[in-house]
Amino acid sequence: MELSRSARWGAVAVAVASFFVTAAAPAPAPGAPGIGDPYFPELGNGGFDARHYALDIAYDPDTDRLDGRTTLTARATQNLSSFDLDLQGLDVTRVQVDGRRAAFTRDGDELRVTPRDFLRKGRDFRVAVTYGGVPEPLSGPIVFGSEYGWMKTPDGVFVACEPNAASTWFPSSDHPSDKATYDIRIKAPRGLTGVSNGRLVSTYDKGGSTYTHWRESRPMASYLATATIGKFDVRTGRTPGGTPIYVAIDPVLADSNSVDVYAVTAAATDYWSELFGPYPFEETGAIVDDMPEAGFSLEVQSKPAYSAVRSETTIVHELAHQWFGDSVSVAHWKDIWLNEGFATYAQWLWSEHQGTRTAHDSFLAGYDSRPAGNAFWQTLPGDPQRDTMFASAVYQRGAMTLQVLRERIGDDAFFRLLPAWTKLHRYGNADTADFVRLAEKVSGQRLGDLFDTWLFTPGKPAL
Ligand SMILES: [Zn+2]
Numbered sequence: 265m266e267l268s269r270s271a272r273w274g275a276v277a278v279a280v281a282s283f284f285v286t287a288a289a290p291a292p293a294p295g296a297p298g299i300g301d302p303y304f305p306e307l308g309n310g311g312f313d314a315r316h317y318a319l320d321i322a323y324d325p326d327t328d329r330l331d332g333r334t335t336l337t338a339r340a341t342q343n344l345s346s347f348d349l350d351l352q353g354l355d356v357t358r359v360q361v362d363g364r365r366a367a368f369t370r371d372g373d374e375l376r377v378t379p380r381d382f383l384r385k386g387r388d389f390r391v392a393v394t395y396g397g398v399p400e401p402l403s404g405p406i407v408f409g410s411e412y413g414w415m416k417t418p419d420g421v422f423v424a425c426e427p428n429a430a431s432t433w434f435p436s437s438d439h440p441s442d443k444a445t446y447d448i449r450i451k452a453p454r455g456l457t458g459v460s461n462g463r464l465v466s467t468y469d470k471g472g473s474t475y476t477h478w479r480e481s482r483p484m485a486s487y488l489a490t491a492t493i494g495k496f497d498v499r500t501g502r503t504p505g506g507t508p509i510y511v512a513i514d515p516v517l518a519d520s521n522s523v524d525v526y527a528v529t530a531a532a533t534d535y536w537s538e539l540f541g542p543y544p545f546e547e548t549g550a551i552v553d554d555m556p557e558a559g560f561s562l563e564v565q566s567k568p569a570y571s572a573v574r575s576e577t578t579i580v581h582e583l584a585h586q587w588f589g590d591s592v593s594v595a596h597w598k599d600i601w602l603n604e605g606f607a608t609y610a611q612w613l614w615s616e617h618q619g620t621r622t623a624h625d626s627f628l629a630g631y632d633s634r635p636a637g638n639a640f641w642q643t644l645p646g647d648p649q650r651d652t653m654f655a656s657a658v659y660q661r662g663a664m665t666l667q668v669l670r671e672r673i674g675d676d677a678f679f680r681l682l683p684a685w686t687k688l689h690r691y692g693n694a695d696t697a698d699f700v701r702l703a704e705k706v707s708g709q710r711l712g713d714l715f716d717t718w719l720f721t722p723g724k725p726a727l
Contacts, residue, residue, distance in 0.1 A: 292382035295347035297374050299439045303597040303650035306373060307428055308439025309348045312338040315388070315444050319434050321458075321491050322451040322473075325420050330354070331396040334434045336444075343385050346378040350431035350438040354397035361391050375435055393435045402429045405651045410559045419514075420456055420494030422555040424562035424569045427597055427653070430486035440485035440593040441693050448478045450491050457496045459512045459551050461489060461565045480565060482545050483691040485593050488565040492551050499526055503548065505534035510549035510567060517554055523576050525550050532583045535617060536610065540584070541683035544591035544690060548583070563607070565590045577611045584610030587686045595695040600653050601645040601719065602699060605662020612663060627667040630660050636724040646696055646719030665718040668725075672714060673707035681706045 295311020298304070318335040336349070352373045359368040361379035369376045375393070383389050399414035406412075406427065413429030415422045423433065431438040447465075450458030454474050457467075462480030469475075480489075496512035503509055511526045533548040549567040556572035563585030570578065588610075589603035612626040621629075634640050643657035645665065652658075670678040681703055685694075688702060700715050717725045 290343055292343040292345035295344055297348045299441055301439060301596050303653065304428055307350060308442050309350065309437045311342050311344045311347045312340050314338050314437045314442045317444055318447045320449045323421060323493055328398045328416060329396065330399055330433060332434060333392060333394050335390055335392045337388060337390050339388050340383040340385050344383040346376055349375045349377065349435040351375040351435040352432045353400050354395050356393060356395045358394040359391065362389055373431065395435065399433045402432060406653065408559055408654060411557065415555060415558055417494055417553055417555050421492065422553045422558060422569065422571065423490040423492050424558065424564065426487045426562055430489055436486045438486045440487065441595055443483035443485050443593065446480040446484060446489060448491060450476045450493065452493045456493050457498065457512065459492045459496060459567065461567065463546050484565045488590055490564045490569055492553060492569060494553060503530035503534050505537060507533055507543050508547040510547055513552040514554045517552055523574065525552055525579065528576050528579045529583065532580045536584055536587065539682060540587040541686045544586060563589055580614040581607045581611050591691055592686055592689040593693050595693040597653055598647045599695045600648065601658050601662035602696065604659045605645060605665060608659040608663035609666040623667055627664055630664060641724040642722050644720055644722060661718065668714060668718060669703060673709060677707040
């Protein structure tokens with residue numbers, strides 16, 4: 265549908281140009297409603313590049329109501345007559361482009377904005393969307409059958425949005441390939457704390473409300489944004505290696521938590537910095553919330569968000585994602601093993617570091633325990649399909665792939681490859697082909713057969 269619409273615009277442009285015999289720039293055309301992800305065709309948007317979001321969020325846990333204003337600074341990548349943002353649910357009351365009222369329509373999860381004047385390619389523009397309503401979490405098979413997104417807790421909200429729920433609480437180009445920086449301002453009832461990405465700029469009480477302003481000055485994928493609100497005990501400081509750390513723990517969990525979140529976060533941040541390259545963000549930390557219904561934790565940028573399920577291995581996993589997933593992000597969601605396979609492998613490296621089990625033995629434990637007939641071996645980590653993008657094979661077989669690679673190219677090349685990868689694609693996006701290319705370059709070996717077998721061929725690979 266949309267393709268034929270752009271094609272029609274193209275045809276009109278050609279007709280107009282030839283009639284007037286001008287060599288004008290391409291006529292303005294609507295931006296595409298999706299960024300071209302095979303698993304999520306509608307996510308992200310074409311025609312512009314998101315650069316900075318200023319999110320203003322007011323949330324009332326008593327009514328569940330969110331009132332928001334999102335101001336997105338973006339750069340047009342074509343002459344734009346209109347463009348889309350992703351927004352699921354909620355009501356839009358006003359849209360402005362560069363300070364002037366703009367027309368808008370809703371079509372499913374798309375918010376289509378038509379500015380008064382077309383936007384010229386290469387130009388920065390600001391779109392401000394005023395909106396509100398009760399955000400609904402998403403559900404379905406994707407995230408282990410759990411709800412995810414904007415999830416109400418006893419004292420506020422837990423916000424963890426991978427892969428497609430950021431647009432349930434703010435209008436966005438909701439795809440990891442369109443990263444931006446963020447200012448996030450949260451207004452909540454006095455006594456509650458709003459915790460978000462990056463560093464705390466300011467917090468103060470006024471009237472019956474607490475205002476908190478966070479700034480993420482490093483590029484961030486939309487699904488890694490959070491505005492988690494509730495009662496929190498906060499501890500701040502620096503890791504022994506010098507990285508600022510901010511750990512917020514729901515006081516309800518203070519005595520039930522068998523792991524020292526602060527200490528493990530600090531130790532893992534420092535150890536991964538030795539192995540994977542400099543810590544990519546301005547602060548590390550954790551958000552530990554009372555959210556047992558969410559059966560998952562998420563590598564929220566700079567502060568992983570932990571639901572009631574957490575352990576030392578979960579913490580080291582989510583912190584490894586700060587490099588693999590958050591700084592180096594997937595180009596498309598089918599590349600998800602570049603996040604989960606690597607973070608799982610990091611758990612094996614952590615055990616090796618602790619002296620409890622070598623990565624080789626972790627590999628064998630996973631490999632030997634699954635006979636060839638096990639359905640596990642039918643999921644392809646390199647293209648697991650949308651509804652099974654978080655299947656255990658993406659994690660475990662993905663990690664096995666890295667161990668096989670390590671044993672093929674040797675420790676020296678392998679431990680040069682990991683920091684080379686995080687350096688080459690720092691704050692950017694990459695896909696599996698990029699990783700294969702770099703692994704071949706660093707090792708000086710042809711590795712196509714290894715990755716074909718382990719990522720793209722059904723069945724249990726022979727050793
Ligand atoms: Zn993970």
